[in-house]
Amino acid sequence: MKRWTQRLLLAALMLMTLTGCWGREEMNQLGIIMGLGIDREGEDIKVSAQVVIPAGVSSNTGKISGAPVTLYTATGPTLFEAIQKLTLTSPRIIFLPHIRVLVFSENFAAQVGMGDVLEAMVRDPKVRPDYYVMIAKGSSAESILNTLTPLEKIPANKLYNSLDNSSKNWAPTTIVNADRLFEEIINSGISPAVTGVELKGDRKAAALESNLMSVKPKAWLEYTGLGVIKGEKLIGWLNEDESKGFNYIRNNVRATVGHVSCPSKGKIALRGVRTISKMKGEVKQEKPVIHVHVESVSTIASVECKEHIADAGVISQLEKEAEAKLISLMKMTVSNVIRKYKVDIFGFGQEINRTDPKLWKRLEPHWVNKLSDLDVEYSAKVIIKRVGSLDDSFQDQVKE
Amino acid sequence: MQTSSAQPSSISYAIDEPIVPDLQTNLRYIRETIGNSADLVVKELLALKKWPAVLIYMSGLVDQQILHTSILHSLIQRFEGDSDRIAPENRMDYILQDILIAADVEKLEEMSMLFTDLMGGNIILLLDECPVALRIGAVGWEERNITEPNSQSVVRGPMDGFNENLRTNMTLIRRRIKDPRLWIETREIGYISKTSVAMVYLNHVADDAIVQEVRSRLDKIDIDAILDSGYIEEFIQDTTKTVFPTVYNSERPDTVAAALLEGRVAILVDGTPFALLVPALFVHFFQSAEDYYQRADISTLLRFIRYLAFFIAMLAPSFYIAVSTFHQEMLPTNLLISLAAQREGVPFPAFIEALLMELTYEILREAGVRIPKTVGQAVSIVGTLVIGQAAVDAGVVSAAMVIIVSITAISSYVIPENGLSIAVRIIRFMMMALAATFGFYGILIGLIMMTIHLTSLSSFGVSYMSPFGPFIAKDLKDSLYRLPWPYLRERPGSNRAGNLRRQNKKGLLKGSSNKRGRS
Numbered sequence: 001m002k003r004w005t006q007r008l009l010l011a012a013l014m015l016m017t018l019t020g021c022w023g024r025e026e027m028n029q030l031g032i033i034m035g036l037g038i039d040r041e042g043e044d045i046k047v048s049a050q051v052v053i054p055a056g057v058s059s060n061t062g063k064i065s066g067a068p069v070t071l072y073t074a075t076g077p078t079l080f081e082a083i084q085k086l087t088l089t090s091p092r093i094i095f096l097p098h099i100r101v102l103v104f105s106e107n108f109a110a111q112v113g114m115g116d117v118l119e120a121m122v123r124d125p126k127v128r129p130d131y132y133v134m135i136a137k138g139s140s141a142e143s144i145l146n147t148l149t150p151l152e153k154i155p156a157n158k159l160y161n162s163l164d165n166s167s168k169n170w171a172p173t174t175i176v177n178a179d180r181l182f183e184e185i186i187n188s189g190i191s192p193a194v195t196g197v198e199l200k201g202d203r204k205a206a207a208l209e210s211n212l213m214s215v216k217p218k219a220w221l222e223y224t225g226l227g228v229i230k231g232e233k234l235i236g237w238l239n240e241d242e243s244k245g246f247n248y249i250r251n252n253v254r255a256t257v258g259h260v261s262c263p264s265k266g267k268i269a270l271r272g273v274r275t276i277s278k279m280k281g282e283v284k285q286e287k288p289v290i291h292v293h294v295e296s297v298s299t300i301a302s303v304e305c306k307e308h309i310a311d312a313g314v315i316s317q318l319e320k321e322a323e324a325k326l327i328s329l330m331k332m333t334v335s336n337v338i339r340k341y342k343v344d345i346f347g348f349g350q351e352i353n354r355t356d357p358k359l360w361k362r363l364e365p366h367w368v369n370k371l372s373d374l375d376v377e378y379s380a381k382v383i384i385k386r387v388g389s390l391d392d393s394f395q396d397q398v399k400e
Numbered sequence: 401m402q403t404s405s406a407q408p409s410s411i412s413y414a415i416d417e418p419i420v421p422d423l424q425t426n427l428r429y430i431r432e433t434i435g436n437s438a439d440l441v442v443k444e445l446l447a448l449k450k451w452p453a454v455l456i457y458m459s460g461l462v463d464q465q466i467l468h469t470s471i472l473h474s475l476i477q478r479f480e481g482d483s484d485r486i487a488p489e490n491r492m493d494y495i496l497q498d499i500l501i502a503a504d505v506e507k508l509e510e511m512s513m514l515f516t517d518l519m520g521g522n523i524i525l526l527l528d529e530c531p532v533a534l535r536i537g538a539v540g541w542e543e544r545n546i547t548e549p550n551s552q553s554v555v556r557g558p559m560d561g562f563n564e565n566l567r568t569n570m571t572l573i574r575r576r577i578k579d580p581r582l583w584i585e586t587r588e589i590g591y592i593s594k595t596s597v598a599m600v601y602l603n604h605v606a607d608d609a610i611v612q613e614v615r616s617r618l619d620k621i622d623i624d625a626i627l628d629s630g631y632i633e634e635f636i637q638d639t640t641k642t643v644f645p646t647v648y649n650s651e652r653p654d655t656v657a658a659a660l661l662e663g664r665v666a667i668l669v670d671g672t673p674f675a676l677l678v679p680a681l682f683v684h685f686f687q688s689a690e691d692y693y694q695r696a697d698i699s700t701l702l703r704f705i706r707y708l709a710f711f712i713a714m715l716a717p718s719f720y721i722a723v724s725t726f727h728q729e730m731l732p733t734n735l736l737i738s739l740a741a742q743r744e745g746v747p748f749p750a751f752i753e754a755l756l757m758e759l760t761y762e763i764l765r766e767a768g769v770r771i772p773k774t775v776g777q778a779v780s781i782v783g784t785l786v787i788g789q790a791a792v793d794a795g796v797v798s799a800a801m802v803i804i805v806s807i808t809a810i811s812s813y814v815i816p817e818n819g820l821s822i823a824v825r826i827i828r829f830m831m832m833a834l835a836a837t838f839g840f841y842g843i844l845i846g847l848i849m850m851t852i853h854l855t856s857l858s859s860f861g862v863s864y865m866s867p868f869g870p871f872i873a874k875d876l877k878d879s880l881y882r883l884p885w886p887y888l889r890e891r892p893g894s895n896r897a898g899n900l901r902r903q904n905k906k907g908l909l910k911g912s913s914n915k916r917g918r919s
Contacts, residue, residue: 024725024839026750028743032736054741097729098736126729157733 028054031092034069035101035156037141038079038117040108045117046075047082048142050156051090057153067209068153071146079120097126100160102133102178103141103197106227106234113232114194115185122182129178132163135227135234137196144199147206147221159221163195166223171256171272172243173223185232188364189350191343193226193246196237230343238337245333248294248326249346251277257301260321266304266395270322270384272296279347281355288352288359289375294326299386303393310391315384323380330378338371348374417511421488423452423528430456433515447475448499451491452528461521463540470502471523471536488529495525496534504537516594543568549651549673551818554690558654566596566670572653573600573668577660581605587618589632593625596670597632600656605891606663610860614665614678629669629676636667636678638858643826645819646859648680655689661902662891665860679859681866683879685820686710691882700881707880709814713824716808717754718835718843720800724750726839742798751836753797757805758829760786765809867892 037048049072056068072089076082086094102121104114114133122129136144145155152158166173176194184192199221205211206219225238226246238246247253253275259267274297282289300309300318307314337345349367353360363370419426427442434440439459447453455471475495486494496505508514508524514533518524521539546568549561562569570584585599597618601611617636626632633647634640650656651673656666659677667676677684686706691699724743728736746753764786768779785791787806792799808828815821827850834842857864867875875892877883889903 024749024836025728026743027724027728027736027740028746030728030740032733032740034733052737052740054737055744057737057741095728098733100733128729154737 025093025095029093030095031072031086031090032095032098034099034154035103035145035159036096036099037103037105037136037145038108038114039105039140039142040112041075044075044077045079045082045108045112046073046142047079047086048073048145049083049086049090049094050145050154051092052154067148067207069155071142071207073142079117096124097128099127099131100156102131103144103159104133104135104194104234105139105141106135106137108141109135109194109227109229109234111233114181114229115232118178118182118185118232121178129182131178132160132195133176133178133181134159134163134195134197134223137198137224137227137237139199139203143203143206144197144221147199147219148209148211149221150212150217155221159197162221163223167252168254169256171247171253171258172225172240174226174243174247174250174252185229187350188367189344189353189360190347191231191345192229193238193345194229194234196224196227198222198224228337228341228343228345230341235343236341238333241329242333242336245329246337246345248275248277249279249292249330249333251279253277258322258325260318260325262305262307263317264305264307268303268305268307268309268318269301270298270318270382271301272298273385279351281348281351283352283356283359284375286359287375288348288356288363289377290348290351291377291379292330293378294330294380296322296326296380296382298322298382298384300384300388303390304395305393306396308392309387315387319382319384322382322384326380326382327378331376334376342368342371344368344371348376419509419511419514419526419531419533421529421531423454423526426526426533427454427456429511430514430518433511443472445472445476447491447495447525447527449476449478454526455523456518456526457523457538458518458521461519461541462523462538466502466536466538466540467523471500471525471538474499474501475525488527489531491527492525492530492532492534495527500534500536502536502538506535506537508533508535519594546572552650552652552655552689552816554688554693557690557693558652560653561651562653562668562673562675564671564673566598566668569653569668569673569675570598570600573657573660573666576653576657577602582660585615589618589621589623590626591624593627595626597626598668598670600660600666600668602660602663605661606665610679610862611665613860614667618667626669626671628672629667629674632667632669633676636676638860642853642857643823644682644854644857644864645685645817645823646678646680646857646864647819648677648684648817649674649819650677650817651675652689658689658692679862681859681862682854682864683867685815685817687878688816692885696882696884703881706814706816709811710820710824713808713812713815713821714827715831715843716804716811717758717828718831718846720804721750721754721832722835722839722843725836739798739800742800745795746798747795748797749836750801751832753801754804754832755829757787757791757797757801758808758832761805761809762825 031049031051032054033049034052035050037050039046039048050069051072052069053067056066072086074082074085074088076085083094083096102117104117118133121127147155149155149158152161163173163175167175173195176192181192181194184190199206199219201217201219203219211217211219225240225243227234228236228238253272255274256272257269258272259269261267275294277292277294280291280293282291303309309315309318334346337343344367348371349360349364352363417429431440441457441459443455445453445455453475455467457467477499492507496507508517509532514524514535517535521541523536523538525534525536543565544563546560546563548559560572562572574582579602581603583601583603586596587599588594589597599611599614599618614636618632621632621635623631623635629649633649637646639646648659656675656677660666664677664679667678669675686703688702691703723730724739731739748756764779764783768776768783771779787802791797792802812821812824815824831843831846834846838845855863855865855869863870866872867879872893874890878888878892882888886903890900891902893900
């Protein structure tokens with residue numbers, strides 16, 4: 001019996017030393033942070049934590065008046081000091097693992113840089129780095145998180161889902177999660193581009209419940225073009241077309257809608273169903289060349305002109321036009337970005353590294369200066385598979 | 401049928417006396433020994449109108465029809481021959497051979513045997529001036545009809561179940577296996593109750609070593625009375641230091657027959673409808689009789705569901721405790737918010753909450769079993785209040801916990817054999833404690849320890865976890881899943897069945913039967 005007890009004790013002792021995720025917390029003791037905003041306040045970091053009020057969100061507990069989330073702010077010299085200081089105002093333990101969005105203010109991203117905050121966040125083992133990172137364009141991060149949104153009660157969730165859907169269906173947007181951003185910040189062959197988010201409308205009404213009461217919200221959150229990052233700092237923004245071109249080159253486009261002009265007048269909208277982009281590096285006479293090839297399978301979404309699209313010749317004509325448009329879009333994007341920002345957000349350097357590591361070693365130190373001399377060759381293949389339920393447009397049959 | 405007294409009866413010294421020639425002395429002795437019990441019937445008569453005699457029996461234990469037509473009727477007829485020529489000591493032989501028309505008759509010389517037979521439902525005939533008694537078999541007491549088994553019901557398949565009569569139960573098996581190799585060994589266990597215990601097996605199909613092991617373990621039992629097969633089970637199981645059953649019990653004759661055909665040994669006990677089957681392996685507890693009566697594909701699906709239910713019944717509350725108190729980051733965000741909303745205002749930690757609800761359920765369950773049938777509805781009414789919306793509305797527990805407790809409760813009934821479902825209930829509480837202190841890590845430790853424990857068990861020398869540990873590839877065909885019958889050509893070897901082939905007559909060892917009923 002004594003031996004038995006000894007063994008049991010030994011086993012129990014060994015169990016104690018092996019525990020991994022230690023720390024018992026009941027669910028109703030947690031302040032679940034859904035969105036974290038980073039602002040600059042003097043030399044300090046100001047964090048704004050959007051914390052869910054579970055009873056206000058869950059539908060089966062009845063409608064409780066008041067906001068579904070609350071915002072706590074605290075200021076500290078480092079991220080986690082600030083986060084820990086949130087407990088000064090929050091009644092519950094700060095629980096980060098379910099964070100959906102990390103918002104930097106434009107100011108902070110441009111002047112302080114995102115590296116330190118990101119480092120701290122990725123270091124925390126409980127937080128999965130799959131939340132989206134974005135930059136508040138023209139406002140503080142706090143005001144972004146201080147906006148109530150209809151339909152999706154939790155604003156951070158709205159930001160997450162909205163970006164998720166948009167990136168799948170609209171070419172100019174793409175998702176940037178912490179993991180990827182972290183990778184791209186430390187990789188010398190590529191600079192990151194981060195989603196921008198804007199608070200539009202009447203800013204004063206954003207945090208009020210009345211914002212949810214009107215059919216069109218008085219203030220709303222909207223994604224804008226991508227922010228260009230150099231090192232860890234924001235240096236500028238891409239417009240919609242440039243964002244689109246960027247996403248085509250980076251293979252971020254899944255489905256989207258674009259248009260080509262008719263030979264006469266009007267436009268034909270093309271719905272891209274499947275888009276694949278490939279980047280390939282090549283070394284020609286000691287000089288790197290990048291090939292970018294985009295393949296897109298599309299269907300015709302709308303026809304505003306009198307072209308006989310039932311005709312195979314017209315279809316191939318349209319395909320050629322779309323290809324040309326894609327190529328010019330990408331060319332424009334690359335030349336604009338390199339001219340304006342002197343930064344390689346497309347990952348050309350990374351591609352050269354993959355093709356010829358030795359050459360890359362030599363090019364790396366002065367890469368940004370050599371960007372303007374880089375040969376990039378574009379090619380595109382657009383296949384129009386279907387024309388929809390109609391063939392020729394009924395436009396020419398419309399009664400006068 | 402061999403009858404062997406398992407051990408020297410310790411009270412037999414009092415009645416270990418010969419039968420004396422004097423009728424009244426014998427009668428007085430019998431009356432005294434059983435304390436003038438009211439159910440002793442002594443019918444005095446003049447056998448063949450001349451010889452004073454008594455018929456003794458216990459009322460209610462004998463068949464009145466046999467008593468009247470085969471015994472009384474023949475005893476009271478007028479003696480045709482010259483009675484005075486027959487010496488008093490030969491009179492019993494004369495009655496035995498020429499007069500009685502009953503079939504099961506035997507001479508007794510010892511009082512001890514007389515008592516045993518008397519209590520066993522036989523009629524005893526005593527003659528004056530004659531030092532022997534006659535035992536006339538006329539057992540016939542009231543018994544329950546053969547009804548559908550309560551504890552193991554099926555949708556498709558035989559609907560008869562064992563009852564409390566050993567002979568009826570043996571008949572039910574014999575009717576299914578018409579083969580001379582079906583051997584039944586009977587012995588009496590319990591020196592007061594003298595309960596008949598029958599060991600049933602298919603000779604040459606069951607492993608001789610196992611049969612011998614069962615025999616010797618039964619012989620070792622030393623107890624005053626056996627009232628149910630549960631007594632035997634605890635005596636013969638390999639170890640008592642486990643919550644897992646290592647003896648299977650069933651009240652279905654078809655299940656027993658099927659087990660016999662697989663080479664297992666059945667132990668039937670008089671007075672209970674529950675037969676024991678050994679060796680019993682872990683996989684057996686997930687097999688329902690119905691698995692073999694319906695199509696193999698659905699049987700397989702149902703078995704998967706049972707294994708799933710086994711894990712749900714064992715782990716659902718602990719899993720919930722672990723996730724909700726240690727690993728909130730593993731839940732989908734929306735689920736976490738929804739669960740957290742339900743927990744708003746709940747005063748207890750998840751572990752206490754779960755313990756509270758599980759205990760409440762166990763109490764309700766126990767009450768449901770014990771409560772008199774006439775007030776049985778009370779349990780269901782109160783039950784829905786205690787484990788239900790009312791408890792949630794009262795703010796004592798969260799709605800999710802009610803769901804967890806309910807799914808746990810329902811899942812534990814999916815396991816076809818009650819023994820394993822009890823084991824799961826016990827383990828569930830241990831797992832909950834582990835989950836509350838260590839989270840998933842604790843559950844994992846618990847599962848590892850359980851696996852180690854399970855593999856260390858054996859039932860009558862057969863590893864409890866076979867065919868998985870040790871791995872027996874051949875036996876997998878009827879374990880987690882079941883292949884259709886045409887593929888089940890061999891008996892499971894993990895029972896060490898002597899004769900492995902099931903579907904080839906040539907494969908049979910000695911024996912005459914060609915037709916083999918597949919269970």
